[in-house]
Amino acid sequence: MRGRAFKFGNDIDTDAIIPARYLNTTDPLELAAHVMEDADPLFAGKVRKGDIIVALKNFGCGSSREHAPIAIKAAGISCVIAHSFARIFYRNAINIGLPILESPEAAENISEGDEVSVDLAAGRIENLTTGRVFQAAPFPDFMREIMDRGGLIEYVRWRLSAS
Amino acid sequence: MGMTMAEKILARHAGRDRVCPGDLVNARVDMVLGNDITAPVAIQEFRKIGVEKVFDRDRIALVPDHFTPNKDIRSAEQSKLMRQFAQEQQITYYFEVGRMGIEHALLPEEGLALPGEIIIGADSHTCTYGALGALATGVGSTDMAAAMALGEAWFKVPPTLHFVFNGQLRPWVSGKDLILYLIGQIGVDGARYCSMEFSGTAISALSVDSRLAMCNMAIEAGAKCGLIAPDQVTLDYVTPRAKRPFEPVLPDRDAVYQAETVFDVSQIEPQVAFPHLPENTRGVSEAGEVRLDQVVIGSCTNGRLEDLRTAARILKGKKTHPQVRLIIIPGTQNIYRQAMREGLIDVFLEAEAVVSTPTCGPCLGGHMGILAAGEKALATTNRNFVGRMGHPQSEVYLSNPAVAAASAVTGKISAPEEVL
Ligand code: SF4
Numbered sequence: 372m373r374g375r376a377f378k379f380g381n382d383i384d385t386d387a388i389i390p391a392r393y394l395n396t397t398d399p400l401e402l403a404a405h406v407m408e409d410a411d412p413l414f415a416g417k418v419r420k421g422d423i424i425v426a427l428k429n430f431g432c433g434s435s436r437e438h439a440p441i442a443i444k445a446a447g448i449s450c451v452i453a454h455s456f457a458r459i460f461y462r463n464a465i466n467i468g469l470p471i472l473e474s475p476e477a478a479e480n481i482s483e484g485d486e487v488s489v490d491l492a493a494g495r496i497e498n499l500t501t502g503r504v505f506q507a508a509p510f511p512d513f514m515r516e517i518m519d520r521g522g523l524i525e526y527v528r529w530r531l532s533a534s
Numbered sequence: 535m536g537m538t539m540a541e542k543i544l545a546r547h548a549g550r551d552r553v554c555p556g557d558l559v560n561a562r563v564d565m566v567l568g569n570d571i572t573a574p575v576a577i578q579e580f581r582k583i584g585v586e587k588v589f590d591r592d593r594i595a596l597v598p599d600h601f602t603p604n605k606d607i608r609s610a611e612q613s614k615l616m617r618q619f620a621q622e623q624q625i626t627y628y629f630e631v632g633r634m635g636i637e638h639a640l641l642p643e644e645g646l647a648l649p650g651e652i653i654i655g656a657d658s659h660t661c662t663y664g665a666l667g668a669l670a671t672g673v674g675s676t677d678m679a680a681a682m683a684l685g686e687a688w689f690k691v692p693p694t695l696h697f698v699f700n701g702q703l704r705p706w707v708s709g710k711d712l713i714l715y716l717i718g719q720i721g722v723d724g725a726r727y728c729s730m731e732f733s734g735t736a737i738s739a740l741s742v743d744s745r746l747a748m749c750n751m752a753i754e755a756g757a758k759c760g761l762i763a764p765d766q767v768t769l770d771y772v773t774p775r776a777k778r779p780f781e782p783v784l785p786d787r788d789a790v791y792q793a794e795t796v797f798d799v800s801q802i803e804p805q806v807a808f809p810h811l812p813e814n815t816r817g818v819s820e821a822g823e824v825r826l827d828q829v830v831i832g833s834c835t836n837g838r839l840e841d842l843r844t845a846a847r848i849l850k851g852k853k854t855h856p857q858v859r860l861i862i863i864p865g866t867q868n869i870y871r872q873a874m875r876e877g878l879i880d881v882f883l884e885a886e887a888v889v890s891t892p893t894c895g896p897c898l899g900g901h902m903g904i905l906a907a908g909e910k911a912l913a914t915t916n917r918n919f920v921g922r923m924g925h926p927q928s929e930v931y932l933s934n935p936a937v938a939a940a941s942a943v944t945g946k947i948s949a950p951e952e953v954l
Binding site: 382384386387391392394395396397409428429432433434435436438440441455457458462463466467511513523524527528530531 | 558571572574575578579582583584585600601605606608609612655656657658660672673674675676677679680683684688690722723726727753756758811898899900917919920921922926
C-alpha cells in the first residue's frame with residue numbers, strides 16, 4: 372500500500388478522531404465524514420483513498436468507541452503508523468481489520484505530505500520522499516491470525532465452525 | 535515467584551497455574567457490558583457470527599445511559615435496537631430508563647461486579663470495578679460481540695505497576711484527587727498497557743465510593759485495569775448485594791511488579807486538571823483565576839452518594855454564582871432516591887442547581903449541558919479532551935465534588951475552605 376502521510380502529534384484521543392456528537396449513528400460513511408474533525412476540521416475533505424495517518428505517542432487514547440477505527444477505515448485511510456497506540460484502539464483496529472503499525476522511528480521521520488509505502492506482512496515502512504526505510508514491531512502470531520482471517524468476527528466464525 | 539492480582543485472576547480464568555506478562559491467553563469472562571453507543575455496533579457484529587443465542591443471558595448487562603432518555607431520533611433508534619435485542623435474547627440485566635443508572639455506578643450497586651472476576655465492557659471506564667478487586671477492562675464493540683457469543687475473550691497478560699499511597703489524607707482529598715495526582719505524575723500514557731495495583735494505608739482508609747472513583751480513571755493513565763485488593767470494606771459492600779458467588783483474589787506476597795512507587799498523601803491537596811488532558815494537574819491552591827460558566831457534578835467517576843453528600847455539605851444554605859449554571863446528576867435511580875431521602879436534592883434546588891435524572895449527558899458532550907465556544911466548565915468527570923463537553927473551543931477542568939461545589943458558589947475555581 373502507498374499513500375500521502377497526514378501527520379498528527381501526541382495523545383490524539385478518540386474524541387478528536389470522532390467526537391461524541393456524531394455517535395448517534397453507526398453508519399461508517401457518515402462517521403467518516405467527520406473523521407479527525409476536532410484535531411483538523413478540514414481533514415475529511417482532504418483525505419484520499421490510500422492515504423496514511425502518522426502520529427506520535429498514545430494514538431487513540433480515551434474511549435473504547437470502535438467508531439474511531441471504523442471512521443478512519445471508512446475514510447479510505449490504508450494504514451495508521453504511530454510511535455505507540457492506546458490499548459483499546461490497538462485492539463479495536465486489529466479486530467476490525469484496520470492496518471496499524473507501531474514504529475517510533477517511522478513516526479518521527481515522516482512529515483506531513485511525504486509519500487509512504489507500507490509492506491504490512493513484513494512490517495516494512497518506506498518514506499519514498501526521503502528514501503528512509505523503517506521496520507515496525509512484528510505482531511504476535513495470534514493477532515496475525517485474527518488479521519489474516521479478516522478480523523475477529525471472521526476468526527470467531529472460523530473457530531465455532533471448527534469446533 | 536508470586537503473581538500480581540491481574541496475573542492470578544487471568545490464570546484462574548484461563549485454566550492455568552500461572553501466567554507471565556506478555557502471555558496471550560483466552561479467558562472466561564464473568565460479565566459482558568455494553569451501552570447505547572457501543573452495543574448497537576456489537577449487536578450488528580454479533581449477528582454476523584451466526585450463532586442464535588448469547589452464551590449466557592445472566593452474564594450480559596445492557597445499559598442505555600449515554601444519550602438517554604433519548605436525546606434525539608437517531609439516539610432513540612440506537613436504544614430501540616438494543617432494547618429489541620435484550621428482549622429477543624431475554625437478557626436478564628437490561629436496565630430500562632427509570633430503572634437504570636450510569637453503567638459504572640450501576641453495576642457495582644447491583645452486585646454485578648465482584649471480587650476475583652473478569653469483566654469486559656464496551657466502555658473504557660469498565661476499569662472502575664477494579665476497586666472491588668475485579669479485573670475489569672474496556673474493549674471495543676467487536677470484542678463485546680465475540681464475548682457475547684463465546685463467553686470468553688483474548689487477553690495479553692499485562693505487567694503490573696504498584697502504587698502505594700501511605701499517610702493521612704488532608705481535608706477534602708478523595709480517591710479522585712489521588713488518581714488525578716498520580717496521572718499528573720506519570721502522564722496519560724504512564725501506565726499504557728499495564729495493570730495498576732493500588733495499596734497502602736491511605737487506600738485502606740478510602741470508602742468504596744472513593745475507591746471506585748479512583749479506579750475509574752486508571753484508563754486515563756493508559757492502563758488496562760486499576761486494582762485494589764479486596765478487604766473488609768470491599769466485602770461489607772459486595773456481600774449483601776452479590777448476584778452470584780465469588781472468590782476474592784489477593785496479590786501474592788512475592789508478586790513481581792514492573793515498578794513500585796510510594797506516595798505520601800499528606801502532601802497532596804485537592805487537584806484540578808486543566809485543559810486539555812487529565813495529566814495537566816495542579817493543586818487547587820495553584821489554580822489561579824479561572825472564571826466558570828458551568829459546573830457539573832456527576833458521571834461514573836463522581837456521581838455516587840458520597841459525592842452528592844460532599845457537594846451538599848458545601849452548598850447548604852448557599853446560592854450558585856449568578857454567572858454559573860450548576861448541573862448535578864445522581865449516578866443511579868437508587869442514588870437519586872437516597873439523596874432525596876437525605877434532603878440533598880433540596881439543598882441542591884435551594885442552591886439553584888439543575889438536578890437531572892441519571893445519564894452520562896454532558897460528560898461526553900451528549901446532552902443536558904453542552905458548552906458553547908469559549909465557555910469554561912469545571913466537572914467531576916474524567917476527561918477534558920478538546921470538545922469533550924461541547925464546542926471544540928470550550929474548556930473543561932476536572933476536580934473532585936467538593937472543589938466543584940465550592941467553585942459553583944464563587945464562580946471561579948476555588949478550594950472548599952473558601953466558602954465554608
Ligand atoms: S459518565 Fe462519562 S465517562 Fe462515564 S460512562 Fe458515561 S460518558 Fe463515559
